[in-house]
Amino acid sequence: MEFLVAIEIRLPGDLEADRREEMLKAEYERGSLLAKAGIVRSMWRVPGKLANRGIWAASDPTALHEALVSLPLWPYMTVEVVPLARHPLAEHCQGIPPGASAQSPTGG
Numbered sequence: 550m551e552f553l554v555a556i557e558i559r560l561p562g563d564l565e566a567d568r569r570e571e572m573l574k575a576e577y578e579r580g581s582l583l584a585k586a587g588i589v590r591s592m593w594r595v596p597g598k599l600a601n602r603g604i605w606a607a608s609d610p611t612a613l614h615e616a617l618v619s620l621p622l623w624p625y626m627t628v629e630v631v632p633l634a635r636h637p638l639a640e641h642c643q644g645i646p647p648g649a650s651a652q653s654p655t656g657g
Contacts, residue, residue: 550606551590552613555629557600558622575621588616604633 560569583589583605592603607613610632617628 550609550613551633552605552607552610553631553633554603554605554613554617555600556603557595557598557627558625559627560599560622560625572621579620583616583619 560572564572580589580592584592588605588607590604590606592601594601605613605616607616610630613630617623617626620626
């Protein structure tokens with residue numbers, strides 16, 4: 550089962566810089582493991598925010614919840630989940646090619 554997951558993170562304003570970097574690193578590492586396990590299928594950054602949108606896969610909503618709460622920044626997240634169902638046009642869509650980048654041709 551696939552889900553569209555919107556995550557916004559609001560870290561405390563008084564969080565020390567070293568602790569912030571440590572937490573963001575732990576979040577990246579856990580997210581990488583979830584991606585390698587096939588749970589996080591696609592991920593996009595929301596410009597100007599500590600936020601992302603992604604396609605996640607799990608056997609059911611409970612399994613998705615377990616993956617989300619395993620993230621180190623879970624206590625600071627607002628999460629919105631939309632279950633997804635296959636659309637009849639999906640087989641005709643090209644989707645996003647593997648390795649495609651949202652960067653401009655100049656690298657920015």
